[in-house]
Amino acid sequence: MKSFLWQTVSSILFLTAFSTTATAVVVAELKDPSWESVSNIIAQIDPPVFPERDFLVTDFGGIGDGSTDCLAAFQAAIAECAKAGGGRVVAPAGRWLVKGPIHLESNVNLHLEKDSTIAFSTNPQDYLPVVLTRFEGTELMNYSPLIYAFEKENIAVTGEGVLDGQAGESRWWNWKGHWGGADETGWKRGDSDQIEDVAKLCKLADDGVPPRERIFGADHYLRSSFIQPYRSKRVLIEGVKIVNSPMWVINPVLSSNVTIRGVTVDSHGPNNDGCDPESCRNVLIENCIFNTGDDCIAIKSGRNVDGRRLATPSENIIVRGCTMKDGHGGVVLGSEMSGGIRNIFVEDCQMDSPNLERAIRLKSNSLRGGYLENLFVRNIDVGEVSEAIVSINLQYWGESGEFFPTVRNIFIENVTSQKSKYPLYLVGLPEEPIDFVYLKNCKFYNAAQPSIIEHVDHMYFQDVSQPR
Template identity: 35%
Template sequence: MNKEIKDINVDLPVIPEHSVTITDFGAIGDGVYDNTDAFHEAIDACSRKGGGKVVIPPGIWLTGPLTLQSRIELYASAGALIVFSKNFEDYPIHMSTFEGKQVFRCQSPLDGEGLEDVAITGSGIFDGGGEAWRPVKKFKMTNNQWKQLIQSGGVVDDEEIWWPTPAARDGQAAVAQLEQTGSSNPKDYEPFRAYLRPNLLSLRKCRRILLSGPTFQNSAAWCLHPWASEQITIQSITVRNPWYAQNGDGLDIESCKYVKVEGCSFDVGDDAICLKSGKNEAGRLLGLPSEKISIRNCTVYHGHGGIVVGSEMSGGIKDIYVSDCTFIGTDVGIRFKSCRGRGGVVDNIFIERIRMRDIAGDAISFDLFYEMKAGLGVHPEEVTLPVSSETPVFRNVWIQDIACIGAQTGLFVRGLPEMPVTDLFVQRATITSKKGIVCRNTKNLSIQDVDLYIQEKPLLSQYRCQNLQVENVNEKELGGESN
C-alpha cells in the first residue's frame, strides 16, 4: 500500500468574509411561504460582492431548487429546516448524471456545475421532500402502511410497486425510448417529470467543496452526489433516508479525486458510502476514476452496504483508504460489487479498524456477479467468457483489524472465472457469523490471523482459488477454545 493515501491533502474552499441573510430579501420561515426568489436573490447579491456567506436563520423555509454559485457558503443555522418543494413543476429538466450516465433529470434541490469554492455548513436540516417522488415496494411495508399509502393517492403497478402518479409509473419505459431515439430536447421529457427524481445534492465538475455540519435527509433519489469534481471535504454531517427509500443512497462519490470524508453518520435506504466512476461503455469512454479518497470515523446504521465500491466502476477506482468506521444493521458491511459489462479497474484499496454488528448478509463481500445474467446456469462461476474491455478487474485490496458480531457470512469472495479477484489480503479479524469463509475464483488470496465463531461448517469453502494462503485461521466456540 502506498502510504500517501492515508495522508491525502485536500484544499478547502476560500469564501470571502461578506455575508447576507435570506430574511433581508423577504424570506419568511413559516413553512408555507415560497422562499425560492428570496434564496436566489440572496445568493446573487452575495455573488455580486465577490462571494460570501448566505445565512439561513432558524425557521421552516419552503423553497424550490437552489442553483449554487462559486465562492458562496450556504450556512444553515441551528433550528433552520429547509424544506424543498413537492411540486414537480418547480424542478426544471436539464442534463445531469445518475447511475453512471449523463441523462436528463429534474434539477437537484442543491445544484451546481463548473463551480469553485462551494460550502454548505451549519447545523440546520435540508429536507428533499422525497416522499412525493419515490416509488415504494409493497414488501417493504406493513399491511397498515401499505393501505395508508394507497389511500393517499398514486397508482400501483403489476409488480406491486406504488407510484406517486401514472406519469411516474410509465416514465421508465417512456424515458428509455426517448434516450434510445437520441432525443436531446428537455421538453420531450416533461410529461414524465415525476419519474426523473432528482438527487438532493448534485455538484458536477466543481473544485473545492465543503459540506460540514448539516443534516441532509429524505432525498427523492440519491442524497449527496459529487460528480467529476475534486478537492472535496465532507465532515460531521448526518445523512438520513427511510430504510425503504428506493435508490436512497447516502453519499455517492463518483469520478472524483482528492476527497476526505470524516466523522459522518448515515442511516439510509440503499448504499451508505459508495464509490463509483461511471457505468459500462459510457464510464469507460469518460475514463474518470475515483481516486485519492480517505474515509474515516464514520458510522452507518441501515444501508445496503456500509462502505461500497461499485457496481458502477467502469472508469476505475484506486488509492482509497478507509478506517475506524462502525456499521450497525447494514445489509452488508464492507461491500465490493460489479459484473461483466462494466470493465474498469479497482486497485490499491486499504481498509482497517472496522467494527460491525448485526449485519444481515456478508460482513465482507466481493461479488463480481452483482447483476446475474440469464443463461449462465445454476453455477455461474463455472462459465468462462473471453476477457475484453468489458471485464472488471479487482486487485490489491488490504483489509485488516476487523471485528464483527453477527453476520450471515464472514467473508464472501466470488470473482469471474476469466478474471479472478486478485491479491486480496485479509488479516487480523474476529467475526461471529452463521457461515465462515466462501471463496470462488480468486488468485493470491491471503487470510491470516482470523478467528471465526460460526454456526455452520465448513469453516472455509473454496472453488477455483489459485495460490490460496490460509494461516492461523481458527474456528472457535463462544466461551470456548479453538476447534
Template identity: 40%
Template sequence: MNFKYLLILLISCSSFAQKAEFPTAEVDAIVNRIQLPVFPSFQINILELGAKGDSVTNTKLAFDKAMALCKKNKGGTIIVPKGIYKLNGPIHFVSNVNLRLEKGAKIKFSDNPKDYLPMVLTSWEGTMLYNYSPLIYAYECTNIAITGEGTIDGEGGKVWKSFKAKETEGKNRSREMNHNAVALKDRKFGEGFFLRPQMIQFFNCKNILVENIHIENAPFWCLHLLKSESITVRGVHYKSLNYNNDGIDPEYAKDVLIENVTFDNGDDNIAIKAGRDHEGRANSVTPSENIVIRNCNFKGLHGVVLGSEMSGGIQNVYVENCKAVGYLKRGIYIKTNADRGGFIKNIHVRNIQLDEVEDCLYITANYHGEGKGFQSDISNIHFSAITCNKATESGIVIQGFPEKKIRNVFLNNIEIKEVKNALSNENAENVIMSDVFIGKRATVPSAAK
C-alpha cells in the same frame, strides 16, 4: 459449504506484513492536497430579502436574490437563521458561496415535480442526461460550501416516493441511450419519465465543503459528488430512509475526504461510482480516485460500497476507523458485473467494527448475474483489523470469473464471531490470509480419552 464454527488461521509469507500495511503517507498526501473553499467577506441574511421562516411562505425568491447578490459581490455567505423555510424549487449555486444554516434552521423543499423544471444537465444511475433539477445544484462552480447545524429536508416520502414504482420505462430508456451512444442533447427526461432528482449535487465543481448539516428525507441520492474534486464532507448527520437514499455518492470524483459522518440511510451509506457501461468506459481517464473515509458511524443498507456503476474505474480508496451503530446488510461491498468493464484496485480498509450484518466482506464480479462481454478487473484489495459480532449469512465472499479472476486479496486480523456460511472463495488468485477467525476461536487441541 456451511460452517457454523470455523477457524481459518493462515500464516503468510513475510512479505505480507509489508503489503498489508496501511499506506498512511498516501492518505496524508491526499488530505493535504484537498483545498477548503474560501469566501469574500460579503454576507447576506435571507430575512433581509423578505424570507419568512414560518414553514408556509415560499422563500425561493429570497434565496435566488441572495445568490444573485453573492454573484454581484464575487461571492459571500448566505445566512439562514432559525426557522423553517419553504422552497418551491431548487437552489442553484454560483461560485464562492457558503450557504450557512444556523442551528434551528431548516430548508424544506416542495415535492411538486414541476417546481424542478426546466431540466438541467445531470446524471441518473451512471448515465448523463437532462432531468429534473437536483434540489440543491452546483454546476461548474469553485469554492462552494453548505455549513452550519441546520437541516435540509427533501420532502421525499410522498410524491417523489411514488415515482419509484413508475421509473422502469425511464430507467431502461436511459440505459439504452447509454449503450447506443445517443447524443447528450437528445437525452431529455423530466415529466413523464419518473426519474427522481438527487437532493444535493455538485457537478464539475472544485473546492467543496459540506460540514455539520443534517440531511433528511431525500427524494433520491442525498449527496452526489459528480465529476468534482477537492471535496471535504465532515460532521454531517443523516436520517433519510426513502428508496435509494444513498448518503454520499462520489462519481468520477477525485481527492475526497469523508470524515466524522453519522449515517442513517435507506440505502448505501457511501457508494463510490464511476459511470455505467459504454459511457463509463469512455470516461476511463477520469476514474473515481483518491478517496479517504474515516471515523464514520454506519447505519443503513450497506456501509461502504464500490460499484456497481464503476465502468470508468475506481482506485486508491482508504477506509479506516469506522463502526456500525446498527444493522447493515453488508459491511464492505465491492460489486460489479459483466456489463461494466473498468477496474477496482488499490483498496485499503482497516479498523472497522461491525455488529450484525447479513454479509461481512463481499467482493463480487457477478452482481445480479447480469451482463456479458465486459468483465471488470478487481485487484489489490486489503482488509485488516475488522471485527463483526454476527453475520446471518456469509463472513467473506469473493466471486470472480474463471477467465477474469479477482487478484491479490489480503485479509489480516479479521474476526467474525458468529456466522452461518464462513467463506466462499471462487475464481480468485493470491488470496492471502493471516489471523483470520470465523466462528468460535479454537484453543488447544483436546486430549485423547
C-alpha cells in the same frame, strides 16, 4: 460455490497453492499506494475559503414560517453574495419553504443556522427547466437536483440546520415502483414508475446520443439527487442533517477537492444512498452518520457505455471516523463503476444494525466492466450485519456482457465483527478472478455460516479467526 471455514490462522495462509513469488508481489503493492498515501491526498484537498460576509435570506424577503415560498429570496441572496465576491448565504432559525432548486454560484456558502430547516417542494414540476445531471451513472437532461452547482468553484453547504427533501410525502419515492418486495412507497399497480424511462435512457446512451439530447424531466419519472456539485472544484458539505431525499443524497459528480464532514444522513427511501462520489478525485468523507434506505457510502464512476465514454475514475478517496447504521452496505464500491475506482482508504468506522446488510461491499458485473483496485480498510468495528462483513460480487444483478471487471489489491486489517451470516462473500468471474485479497488481524465472531469464496486468486490471511 466453495465454502471455507477457519478457526485460527496465526501466519499467512494460502487458500490454494501459489508460488512464494506471489507474496513478494503483495508486499510491492503496499508501497504505492499504501496507507502512507493518505497524508498526500489530504494535502491535495484544498478546502473552500469564504470572505467574512453574510447575506441573510430575511434581508431578501424570506420568511421562515414554513408556508411562504422563499426560493426567490435564496436566489437573490446567492446572486448578491456572488456579485460581492463571495461569503455566506444564511438561513436563520425557522422553516424555509423553497418551491424549486437552490443553485449555488462560485464562492457561496449556503449556511443553515441552528434550528433552521430548508424544506423543498414535493412537486417535480418545480425542478424545471432540466439541467445536465446523472441518473444512476448515465448523463441526461433531467429535473434539477434540489441543491445543484454546475461548473462552480469554492462552494459549500454548512451549518447546524436541516435539509428536508420531504420525499416521503410526495410522488418522488413512488416513482421507484414495486420496491423491496412490497409496495413500500405507496405505489400501486397501474401507477407511473421509472422502469420505461430507465430502459429508454440506457438505450440512448448505448446508441451514442449526446447527453444534452437525452431530454427527460416533464412527463418522465427519473428522480433527482438531493445535493449535486457537477464538474465543480473545492466543495465543502459540513455539519448539516439531511432527511427524506428523492434519491441519492450527496452526489458529487466529476468534481475534485471535495470534503464532506460531520454530516448526518437519515433517509430511508428507495435508492437513498447516503453519499455517492461519482468520477471524483481527492475526496474526504469524515465523522459522518449514515442511516439510509440503500448504501451508506457508494463510490461510483458511471454506468456501462456512458461510464466508458467519459473514462473518469473515482480515485484518492478517504473515509474515516464515520458511523453506519441501516443500509445495504457500509462502504461500497460500484456498481456503476465503468470508469474505474482506485485508491480508496477506509478507517476508524463503526457499522452496526440488523438492517445493515454488509460492512464493506464491492459490486460489478461483465456488463459494467471497469476496475476496482487498491482498497485499504483498517480499524473497523462491526456490531451486526445481516449478510457478510466483506462482500465482493462480480455477478451482481445477474447481468453479463463482454466487459469483465478487474478487482485487485484489497487489503483488510483490524476488522472485528460480532454477528453476521458470513465473514466473507467473495464471488469473482471465471474469466476474471478477484486478485490479491489480504486480511490481517481480523476477528469475525458469531458468523452463522462459513465464508463463500469463488474465483479468487492470491488470497492471504494473517491472524484471522472466526471465534464462536
